[in-house]
Amino acid sequence: xxxxxxxxxxxxxxxxxxxxxxxxxxxxxxxxxxxxxxxxxxxxxxxxxxxxxxxxxxxxxxxxxxxxxxxxxxxxxxxxxxxxxxxxxxxxxxxxxxxxxxxxxxxxxxxxxx
Amino acid sequence: xxxxxxxxxxxxxxxxxxxxxxxxxxxxxxxxxxxxxxxxxxxxxxxxxxxxxxxxxxxxxxxxxxxxxxxxxxxxxxxxxxxxxxxxxxxxxxxxxxxxxxxxxxxxxxxx
Numbered sequence: 001x002x003x004x005x006x007x008x009x010x011x012x013x014x015x016x017x018x019x020x021x022x023x024x025x026x027x028x029x030x031x032x033x034x035x036x037x038x039x040x041x042x043x044x045x046x047x048x049x050x051x052x053x054x055x056x057x058x059x060x061x062x063x064x065x066x067x068x069x070x071x072x073x074x075x076x077x078x079x080x081x082x083x084x085x086x087x088x089x090x091x092x093x094x095x096x097x098x099x100x101x102x103x104x105x106x107x108x109x110x111x112x113x114x
Numbered sequence: 115x116x117x118x119x120x121x122x123x124x125x126x127x128x129x130x131x132x133x134x135x136x137x138x139x140x141x142x143x144x145x146x147x148x149x150x151x152x153x154x155x156x157x158x159x160x161x162x163x164x165x166x167x168x169x170x171x172x173x174x175x176x177x178x179x180x181x182x183x184x185x186x187x188x189x190x191x192x193x194x195x196x197x198x199x200x201x202x203x204x205x206x207x208x209x210x211x212x213x214x215x216x217x218x219x220x221x222x223x224x225x226x
Contacts (some may be wrong), residue, residue, distance in 0.1 A: 031143070031210075033213070035214075041218075042217065042219050043158060043203060043205075043216040044149075044151070044216070045213040045214060045215065045216075048212070048213055050211060055211070056212065056213050058213070078200060078225070095211065097211050100163070100205075100210070101209060101211065102148065102160055102163060103160070104160065105150075105157040105158045105159070107156070107157045107159060108157055
């Protein structure tokens with residue numbers, strides 16, 4: 001069964017550094033999402049992406065964040081200048097709009113900002 | 115925007131008992147309500163979902179009910195097993211392609 005994949009599984013960075021988190025959505029899916037989960041807390045929506053543009057974003061998704069689909073398979077989240085409070089698990093998800101709309105999550109990237 | 119509240123935050127049951135987790139939502143436009151199971155350090159896994167044109171849905175030991183008038187929906191797990199132990203999240207969305215708003219999660223512990 002196809003799954004969403006993410007790399008790296010764990011990223012450690014210094015405050016102020018840029019990080020890029022990578023995702024490969026399920027191949028026939030057209031909607032892509034990023035969510036984050038601070039340790040022990042609920043999953044929070046960051047951004048959704050469809051037809052090569054952002055379709056929704058939350059208040060968390062400020063100017064420090066950007067998303068890109070650089071090619072036909074990858075979907076990336078960039079954080080330009082990381083802060084301590086960006087430490088969290090970042091999940092990518094994808095959904096097929098012609099299906100039931102279920103969102104399938106990747107395994108996550110644990111980002112630790114020191 | 116949408117707000118989803120989930121109760122209880124922790125639930126401990128004996129193996130074989132039933133477990134019920136309840137969620138309320140605020141946006142009457144929401145029409146899709148999935149439930150995710152998350153084991154420690156793993157991805158949220160979709161276990162069941164319901165849409166607003168249906169009042170109840172069942173899949174083996176798991177069932178979900180929806181009351182659109184009262185804006186609440188519940189997850190029912192019967193004959194619980196130790197492997198059901200995990201954190202369960204409810205969520206709501208206005209439809210396919212739209213963001214999910216998650217509840218705060220319920221840590222379910224099934225004691226053998």
